[in-house]
Every structure is written in structure tokens, then in C-alpha cells.
Amino acid sequence: MAEAQPIVPPLVIPQEREGSRPFVQVLHDWIVTVDHKRLGIMYFSYGILALVIGGIEASIMRAQLAVANNNLVSPEVFNQLFTMHGTTMIFFAAMPIVFGIANYLTPLMIGARDMAFPRLNAWGFWMTAFGGIILYFSFVGGFGLYGAGSAPDVGWFAYAPLTSPAFSVGHSTDYWTIGLLISGFGSIATGLNIMTTVLCMRGPGMKLNRMPMLVWLNSVMAFLILVAIGPLTAAQLMLLIDRFLGGHFFDTQAGGSAVIWMHFFWIFGHPEVYILVLPAFGILSEVIPVFSRKPIFGYNIMVAATVAIGFISLSVWAHHMFTVGMTSYANAFFVASTSAIAVPTGIKIFNWVGTMWGGKITFTTAMLFSVAAVAQMLIAGLTGIMLAAAPFDWQLGNSYFVIAHFHYVILGVIVFGVFSAAYYWYPKVTGRMMSETLGKWHFWLFLIGFHMTFDFMHIPGLLGMPRRIYTYEASRGWQTWNTIVSIGVIFQALAVLIWVFNATKSYFRGKIAGSDPWDAWTLEWSTSSPPPDYNFAELPVVRSRRPLWDLKHPEDPDWKYE
């Protein structure tokens, strides 16, 4: 089904091969680049590096918890591990990865030659990168280099008053604060850039209602970044004022409130979940139609559901705080709004199933990851609804049930979606196909490992195991479950290693992909693989939601029916 020639032939500009130039020059080109494709690759690679680091931290925690009364790491180190794991995964793995995908694909999908503000784009990447470096510098600089270093140990949501100068001595919390503040500036820049690109840079004929779903979901993500990162920035500034200038925002001794930190953090924190999951939804909405050989089912309602999720997600934050104790009115409001967000999410699941229904499905690795993500989103949504009920949450809030729930979303949907994207767009980025055999190994091992870890993690939660404990007694009856959970990690780690091996090997030895290996319909497949610096020699003209279908099937184009 692959066509060797791009549909729109590229301008031929003879380019030297990367390998034939001195390494320093190649490195220089990457560091000073403002090209959205290179920055996309840099974002993605940076995120994968952080994913591996955060994964190693998680693995050490699971090794510690595999058996009762374990002494592998001390309680202090355990606190640092879960703080660094959470912070790394959310801010320096997941966000850069979805930003990378958005950066690489948005201009290609809408028929533009670059983002709206290429230099701002580079600035955003380097801010994110430096934020991560500052966070990890705490390992050596936590006590200001006079004593041993120490990583932040206040948890990824850093509740007050644990972060006050009295309880958090040294500078580890400050590295956490400043690292997130700086990467937040980078995120705002990227959100601004994606939004402007989508609004102003679309190619001829690319109306809003013809944009690929991934672009739609990325633009809602960009909107959420603009409104949700601000509260985090504000809260971090307040924390800095408290810690360095003797302010009293979160100082209960002087009339301040510890609870207001929770509100401010989660006003950011819950939209953040949707900042991460919406791009994953977008990936599913691109991959599933192509491998079902059908256009997406219910395009308009999918867009409406996305926008609805974007708005509702701004009003659900305090469901993280049911156990704190709020008024019954507040509880009722947040139960209702949290339950309401299940409706548009359910619509999405329904539409993905509707897209597959009656289609000619090909189970490539990309499709397998996407289908698994749909199924796992359903389960994660169901436990989400359970936790949205305040009385249920009073019982299970801050237990391993919650941990299992949100890892189901983050791994089961976001990471599966990212793997799906990695297999689907790898040919476009590198010009070569990834090995499907190794891909299937990756998928099945990861699926088994994921379900061993996170299905069974619900049970110790139901049995009362709280989060963030560094060990437990054997008499609690949690050990068997914890052992199974920890064994699952081995499968997942193995699967990720296979993936990295596959990606590396295919880069040098993979089959040449051609411009459109999947017989797909969106504009990025109309240019060569990898795309030239200028993306499109001639800006493609769009008349329907599947511009490439129209070009390939002039006798039966989509625009006649839309």
C-alpha cells in the first residue's frame, strides 16, 4: 500500500548528509535551531530521557515495596524518590513529549511551513530544559553545596506547611519551586505558540472544521496551558515570597492558610491532567481511523466534546480535596462537575469504537497501542467516577486505589498513546519503518507489565494501604499484591528497552518508508519523509477533512459529501 513518491513532489535542494559534516557543526545546528521539526524531536527526546529517569526512580520504589519490612532505601530517600518521580514524570517527561508531538505535527498537519513564532518556540524548549536541570541540580546543591546535597522531599504537590522554612530546611524545595516556575514560562510560550499557529498559520482551504483531530485537541490543550499554568506560577511565586521574604501566604501561625495552597495547586493540577491526556486523545483520533480505513466517526461531536472537556476541567479541581474537609455545598458542586466530565469523555470512547465498527481493521503496532488505550481509558474513567463520589473518596482518598487510578490514565492512556504515535509517525520523522516484530514484543510485554502493575495496585488500596509509605508490616496482608505489582515493572522496563532498541536499529537498518507508508489522509503524509526544511514545496490546497483521500481518489472525493 506504500507509495514511493510523495504526492506533492518536493523541491530538490541537494543537501549534505548529516554524517558527512563535523560533529561540532551538527551539534551547533541542533542547539541554535528554530525549526519546529528539530525542536519537536528535541522536546520528545528530552521527555523520553526524563521518562527513563523517572522510571528508574519508580523502579527503586517498587523494589523497596515488593516485600514487607524492606530496608533497600531509607524513609528519607523514599520521600525524595516519590517527589522526584512525580515531578519528573509530569513536568519533564509527559509535557515535553506531548509538546514535541504538537510541535512536530501541528504545522505539517495544517499546511504551514513553521510555527507562528519559531524563536519563541526555541526559547520555550530551552526554558523547559533548564527547569529540569535546576530540579536535578538539587541532588548536589540542595544544601547550598556546603553539606551533602538532597532532592526535594515534599511530594509532587508540595502541600503547605511542609514547604515552610521551618519544615523544609536547605534549598531542595527552592530548586523544586524555581525549576517548575521556569519550565512553566516555557510551557506558556509553547501554549501561546500552538494557539497562534492554529489560528493564523493554516494553509489555503484549511478551515477550522477541516483541521485534523490532533490539531483540534492540541489547540484545546494550548488554551488549557494558557489558563492553567498561571495559577501554578502564581502559587510558586507566593511560596518563594514565603520562603525568601518572610511572607505569610501559607503560614498558619500568622493567619495564613495551608488549604489555599491546595486550591491554588489543584486549580492548576487538574487541568494539567487534561493538558496531558487531550494530545493522547488526539493521537488515538488520528491512528484509529487510518487503521480502520474509515473517517473518524462523528467529527463535529468529537470537537464539541473536546471543547466541553476543556471548559469543565477548569471546575473540578477540588475533587482532589474531599478528604481535606469542605462544606457540603462545595462537595456537592465538585462531585457534580467531576461526574459531568465523564459525559464528553464517554462520547469520545463511543466515537472511537464507532470508528472501528465495521472498518477493515489492521492491527499494526500503532493500532494495537491505540486500541489498548481506548479500553484502558474506559477502566480509568470508571475508577475516576468512583473516586468522584465524595463518600467513596473519603474512604479511599490518598490510598493506593487513587495511585492505581491516575497511573491508569497516565500510563494506560497517555503513555500508550505516545507509543502509538511513536510507531505511527516514526516513518515520517526518520524516513524508515520501525520493526513490527519487535513492536509486537514491545506491545505485549508492556501490556502484560502494565496490567500486572496497575490492575493489582487497586487491591492494596482497597485493603487500606496509604500512598507514600516507605514500608509496611507483613501482617497487613498487602505483601502478595505488592509483589505482583513490583514484578510487573520488570516487564514494562523490558518492553521500553525493546522499544529504544527498535527505534535505534530502525534508524540505521529500517525499511525505507516512502512519503505515505500507511495510506493515510492528513497533510503531513503528502510531503517527503523526513519532510524538507520548508515542509511543503507548494502549499497544499485543502477542500475536505481528508485532503490526501481527495488527491488519491479524484473520482470520489470527500468534499462532495461534507
Place this chain on the structure above:
Amino acid sequence: MAASTMAVPQADVPLSANLKGKVGMWCLITAESSIFLIFVVAYLYYAGKSISGPTPAQVLDIPYFASICLFASSGTIMLAEKALHRGNVKRFGLFWFLTLALGVIFLFKTGAEWYRLIYHEGLTISTNLFGTTYYSLVGLHAFHVTVGAIGLTTILLFTLFGAVKQEHAERISVFGMYWHFVDAIWVVVLSVVYFITR
């Protein structure tokens, strides 16, 4: 397959790329507004919750003169933009300088007020909750005015060296949006700090 030769109906051409500066600035304003919103909420939430003095009613004077200066600067920058749009660079430079002067007067008055509060009234950022929230909210705004003043100065220097021409009117008005935003935020801060909670 050959390249498409389908004609593009005019209505299908998306928002012009010339607008990207304005759209980008609107995005920045959205993000900045959410930062200010949280500081305003904190100020309102902590109003009257300080466990020691001084209180806003004891020490705050309504900054009429400074506010008038800042609000007037929104008018002068608009006149400057209009002049540049018409190609009158001299008139633009004059009103641009007036805008900068009004902004600097505002900053100077803020500084004078802080001096009085710190040295005469004994209110610092660590005195009580009022001090913490007051200095951070007003300070965040003053910081934005300072950034604006640096931008104004830069463009003024470019104007003096003759680098600003009529074709830059669009870009200049993008900067103008930021300055209007800073003024609009002062409406909120002024109402909350000096009228609602005093």
C-alpha cells in the same frame, strides 16, 4: 499523482498571518490574567484576616494622581499609535515619550508610597498577611509596569535613531496591547486594594 490545481475560494483563506502578533499577545494576556487572578483571589481571601496591625484603613491612601497618570498613558499611547499609522513619526515619538513619562511617574509614586509604608508606617512584606498580599499584588503589577517601561524606552530609543517607520505600526500596536493590559489590571488592583477592602 500531480499537484492539485483546485482554485481556492477567497472565503477559505484563514486568519491572516499578519494577525499573529495580536493573537499571540492575546494569548499572553490570557496567561498573565490567570496569574493576576490568583493573586487577587489571595488578596480578597486574606482581607481582614491579619492577626496584627497595621490594617489597610490605617495606612493606605488612595493613589489618585498615580492612577490618573497611568490611565492617561493608555490614551497617549493610542494617540501615538494613530500618529504612526498615519506616518507621522514625530508626533508618534512625542506621544510615545509622554506615555513613558506617565508610566515612570506612576512607578515613582508607587515607590514613594512603599517608602512611606515601610519607613513611616512600619509595614513590610513580612509584617502581617496584609503586608504580604499587598506588596505581592501591587508589586506584581508594578513589575509589569516596569517591563512595559523598559519596552517603551527601547522603542523610544529606536524612534530617536530613526529606525521606527510607518510600516512598524502593526508591531507597535501589539506592544500597545500589553500596555493597555497593564492599565486594565490596575483598574482591578486599584478597586480591590484601595476601594473594596480598605
